[in-house]
Amino acid sequence: xxxxxxDEPSSRTGxxxxxxxxxxxxxxxxxxxxxxELIDTELSYLHVLRLxxxxxxxxxxxxxxxxxxxxxxxxxxxxxxxxxxxxxLQETASRKEEQVHxxxxxFLECHEELERVYKVYCAxxxxxLLLLDTYRREPELQRxxxxxxxxxxxxxxxxxxxxxxxxxxxxxxKYPLLLQKIxxxxxxxxxxxxxxxxxxxxxxxxxxxINEYKRRKEVASKYTxxxxxxxxxxxxxxxxxxxxxxxxxxxxxLKQEAGLVPRTEDKEFDDLEERFHCVSLCVTEMKNNVxxxxxxxxxxxCFRPQExxxxxxxxPVVQYCSLMRDLQLQAFPYFKQRLKGLVWQPLCxxxxxxxxxxxxxxxxxxxxxxxxxxxxKLLEVGSVTYEEQEARHTYQALNSLLVAELPxxxxxxxxxxxxxxxxxxxxxxELAQQVLQRAEGSLAQLPHYHLSEPAFRKLVEDALGxxxxxxxSFQENFEKVLPPPTVQPLLPGAERQxxxxxxxxxxxxxxxxxxxxSGAGTLDLTLPRGQIVALLQNKDxxxxxxxxxxxxxxxxxxxxxxxxxxxxxx
Amino acid sequence: xxxxxxxxxxxxxxxxDLLSNPLxxxxxxxxxxxxxxxxxxxxxxxxxxxxxxxIQKTVIEPLKKFGSVFPSxxxxxxxxxxxxxxxxxxxAKVEKYEEKEKTGPVLAKLHQAREELRPVRDDFEAKNxxxxxxxxxxxxxxxxxxxxxxxxxxxxxVGYYSEMQKIFGDLTQQLDQPGHPxxxxxxxxxxxxxxxxxxxxxxxx
Numbered sequence: 001x002x003x004x005x006x007d008e009p010s011s012r013t014g015x016x017x018x019x020x021x022x023x024x025x026x027x028x029x030x031x032x033x034x035x036x037e038l039i040d041t042e043l044s045y046l047h048v049l050r051l052x053x054x055x056x057x058x059x060x061x062x063x064x065x066x067x068x069x070x071x072x073x074x075x076x077x078x079x080x081x082x083x084x085x086x087x088x089l090q091e092t093a094s095r096k097e098e099q100v101h102x103x104x105x106x107f108l109e110c111h112e113e114l115e116r117v118y119k120v121y122c123a124x125x126x127x128x129l130l131l132l133d134t135y136r137r138e139p140e141l142q143r144x145x146x147x148x149x150x151x152x153x154x155x156x157x158x159x160x161x162x163x164x165x166x167x168x169x170x171x172x173x174k175y176p177l178l179l180q181k182i183x184x185x186x187x188x189x190x191x192x193x194x195x196x197x198x199x200x201x202x203x204x205x206x207x208x209x210i211n212e213y214k215r216r217k218e219v220a221s222k223y224t225x226x227x228x229x230x231x232x233x234x235x236x237x238x239x240x241x242x243x244x245x246x247x248x249x250x251x252x253x254l255k256q257e258a259g260l261v262p263r264t265e266d267k268e269f270d271d272l273e274e275r276f277h278c279v280s281l282c283v284t285e286m287k288n289n290v291x292x293x294x295x296x297x298x299x300x301x302c303f304r305p306q307e308x309x310x311x312x313x314x315x316p317v318v319q320y321c322s323l324m325r326d327l328q329l330q331a332f333p334y335f336k337q338r339l340k341g342l343v344w345q346p347l348c349x350x351x352x353x354x355x356x357x358x359x360x361x362x363x364x365x366x367x368x369x370x371x372x373x374x375x376x377k378l379l380e381v382g383s384v385t386y387e388e389q390e391a392r393h394t395y396q397a398l399n400s401l402l403v404a405e406l407p408x409x410x411x412x413x414x415x416x417x418x419x420x421x422x423x424x425x426x427x428x429x430e431l432a433q434q435v436l437q438r439a440e441g442s443l444a445q446l447p448h449y450h451l452s453e454p455a456f457r458k459l460v461e462d463a464l465g466x467x468x469x470x471x472x473s474f475q476e477n478f479e480k481v482l483p484p485p486t487v488q489p490l491l492p493g494a495e496r497q498x499x500x501x502x503x504x505x506x507x508x509x510x511x512x513x514x515x516x517x518s519g520a521g522t523l524d525l526t527l528p529r530g531q532i533v534a535l536l537q538n539k540d541x542x543x544x545x546x547x548x549x550x551x552x553x554x555x556x557x558x559x560x561x562x563x564x565x566x567x568x569x570x
Numbered sequence: 571x572x573x574x575x576x577x578x579x580x581x582x583x584x585x586x587d588l589l590s591n592p593l594x595x596x597x598x599x600x601x602x603x604x605x606x607x608x609x610x611x612x613x614x615x616x617x618x619x620x621x622x623x624x625i626q627k628t629v630i631e632p633l634k635k636f637g638s639v640f641p642s643x644x645x646x647x648x649x650x651x652x653x654x655x656x657x658x659x660x661x662a663k664v665e666k667y668e669e670k671e672k673t674g675p676v677l678a679k680l681h682q683a684r685e686e687l688r689p690v691r692d693d694f695e696a697k698n699x700x701x702x703x704x705x706x707x708x709x710x711x712x713x714x715x716x717x718x719x720x721x722x723x724x725x726x727x728v729g730y731y732s733e734m735q736k737i738f739g740d741l742t743q744q745l746d747q748p749g750h751p752x753x754x755x756x757x758x759x760x761x762x763x764x765x766x767x768x769x770x771x772x773x774x775x
Contacts, residue, residue, distance in 0.1 A: 429738035
């Protein structure tokens with residue numbers, strides 16, 4: 001007897017076995033379709049990308065290269081990665097049973113690379129949109145662009161370039177969805193199932209990371225610009241909104257200072273910041289010191305002793321002058337130039353590069369104050385406005401950005417600084433080498449080249465001692481005042497006077513005036529040259545020995561001592 | 571001379587400031603490098619000072635001595651000049667009387683004038699001769715006088731730069747830095763800069 005349960009499965013719609021098999025087949029079919037969709041869409045996606053990157057980009061001649069770089073960003077990298085990806089995808093088609101498993105593995109292998117190239121493209125997409133906006137304002141240009149695109153890809157439609165450029169963004173977000181579809185159509189106990197699950201979550205993470213990266217980049221570019229604003233521009237920027245922001249921050253800061261509100265202590269960040277601060281200080285100090293060093297080098301090189309003509313032919317003097325000339329023309333300028341290019345310039349670039357992060361750190365502090373206030377409000381009230389939520393997010397983005405990148409920044413900066421220092425040392429060594437080479441050449445031609453240093457010094461000392469004597473004798477010679485002519489003719493009619501003086505005072509007291517004296521004071525005498533006077537006292541009434549009391553035979557007066565010499569009077 | 575001292579001092583300051591930076595406490599390698607550089611700079615400064623002293627003794631002072639003779643020489647020249655003036659004056663007087671009629675008083679005055687002239691002329695000629703003798707000898711003496719000084723200058727430079735080469739040679743060897751050509755150094759600087767710029771937190775302009 002036939003049991004009711006043994007009816008033909010195909011006519012039973014309620015039987016589990018039958019249903020299972022049907023849905024199993026249906027599942028498989030849908031899976032196959034989903035896989036097919038994945039591969040086909042990948043193929044056409046790549047095709048469109050290639051057209052964009054080659055035909056369209058090269059046809060857009062009228063746009064400057066700079067713009068093209070912004071619009072197309074790293075599309076070549078994307079194409080390269082996706083080509084390999086497609087190739088591998090297509091390979092899996094040959095392995096029917098394991099295909100889904102392989103596809104899952106492929107995604108797991110590739111997702112990091114995908115994240116790497118797509119995040120760059122996505123981050124610059126906004127800038128590309130801005131650029132397209134500017135094009136839209138020029139109708140002529142816009143028409144040209146549109147016609148080029150329509151020639152290559154008619155399906156692009158009226159939105160043209162923006163439609164095409166957004167395609168990679170759409171693609172990367174599609175992957176998780178395509179994978180999800182395959183997953184749904186896979187039996188849970190298939191070996192591929194867990195693999196697919198991991199692949200789905202991996203691609204979802206990729207998208208999250210890309211968004212986070214984009215956000216950080218936006219925040220960074222908003223705040224790193226070290227803007228040089230004039231006072232006017234700063235005032236113009238003030239409005240009630242910014243004023244209220246600033247006052248709120250200030251009050252928050254004051255509350256913290258006063259201990260009314262706890263400060264958010266983030267040790268990790270503080271350590272990073274401190275290190276950054278040290279690095280920054282190091283760079284600034286070194287930059288300043290090198291600047292001073294360069295200035296002093298300039299001053300040093302201004303002095304050119306070799307340009308003064310001593311009129312000494314031959315010998316060490318000539319050697320010295322030619323040595324100095326060579327050094328001034330070659331070795332030192334070369335050193336200076338290298339110092340500027342290989343030490344000073346890099347220091348300046350490094351210092352400039354550190355200005356952005358400095359700004360960000362400042363901004364983070366501001367945003368931190370905002371964040372803390374919002375947290376307070378959240379505690380008190382339980383909800384916050386959209387703006388406040390934004391403020392929280394901005395702070396968090398800034399903070400995570402800084403925490404992620406400051407370690408690397410510090411390390412890179414330190415490494416560079418170390419290299420610059422080593423270059424500095426290397427340059428000094430090479431300068432010494434060059435100067436020494438040239439100077440030793442000069443040394444070899446000196447007469448006392450073979451002498452050791454102490455022997456040479458003794459030699460110089462002796463030589464200088466000798467010439468010192470010689471100089472002194474020259475000096476004495478020049479200072480020697482030759483005795484004046486001994487016999488001065490007597491003035492007419494003075495003989496009798498002289499006789500009188502002679503008899504009164506004796507010959508040793510008689511002096512002759514050698515140069516005419518005109519008395520200045522009331523007690524002074526005016527005496528012509530040649531007059532004979534008798535010395536009464538060799539000092540005046542006040543005891544001043546530069547003035548003498550003399551008798552001219554007529555009057556007794558004092559006169560200054562100069563111009564009187566003792567003469568033998570015959 | 572002060573210029574080279576200033577330069578040397580500013581080089582020392584570079585390493586000194588680096589040494590005082592707290593980074594040195596955190597990073598052993600950095601500390602080693604900076605300490606080595608600092609030692610090198612201080613030694614170079616010491617050598618520079620020695621060089622300056624040496625040059626002071628062998629070049630500057632002799633130069634000054636040579637220069638100090640010139641005032642005396644100038645005085646002697648002035649005195650000769652004055653004697654020349656007196657000579658000319660009296661010579662003119664004599665000639666004036668010689669041209670006049672030879673009367674009694676005139677002859678007496680002429681005789682007087684000649685008597686006055688004689689010692690003055692002798693004086694001038696003595697001074698003149700002295701200068702004619704001595705001045706060329708003095709001028710000539712500079713040749714031999716300065717040679718040792720310039721030799722000393724060159725030797726001082728050789729001494730200083732050979733020390734410098736040794737010190738920095740040791741330093742670069744110690745810190746394992748082979749001599750790179752300039753292009754390579756430039757490339758490395760560019761590479762460092764691009765690495766920094768790759769970070770989002772570094773503004774790129």
